[in-house]
Amino acid sequence: MMKKVQIPGGEPAGRVVCNACGNKSDFVEIAENVLVTTRYRQNSDGSFTPEENDTEIFGAVKFLCGKCGEDLTQYHAHFLEMSF
Numbered sequence: 171m172m173k174k175v176q177i178p179g180g181e182p183a184g185r186v187v188c189n190a191c192g193n194k195s196d197f198v199e200i201a202e203n204v205l206v207t208t209r210y211r212q213n214s215d216g217s218f219t220p221e222e223n224d225t226e227i228f229g230a231v232k233f234l235c236g237k238c239g240e241d242l243t244q245y246h247a248h249f250l251e252m253s254f
């Protein structure tokens with residue numbers, strides 16, 4: 171089942187505004203239980219160069235106000251759609 175995306179009602183429409191402190195510029199995404207796998211190639215001089223990076227998230231992902239820490243996870247799906 172698709173999770174319904176909650177669209178924030180800020181001005182202009184669709185901007186996330188922290189309902190606790192009014193912040194609309196700084197946000198934090200926190201991912202729990204993250205597995206990061208990085209492939210390296212060893213060069214002829216013995217140094218290593220990262221080639222591929224893979225991140226898997228097994229835990230919950232939270233979306234917080236970057237100023238007061240208010241939990242804004244209800245807007246996380248919206249945040250993902252608007253991240254580019």
Ligand SMILES: [Zn+2]
Binds near residue numbers: 188239
């Ligand atoms: Zn805030």
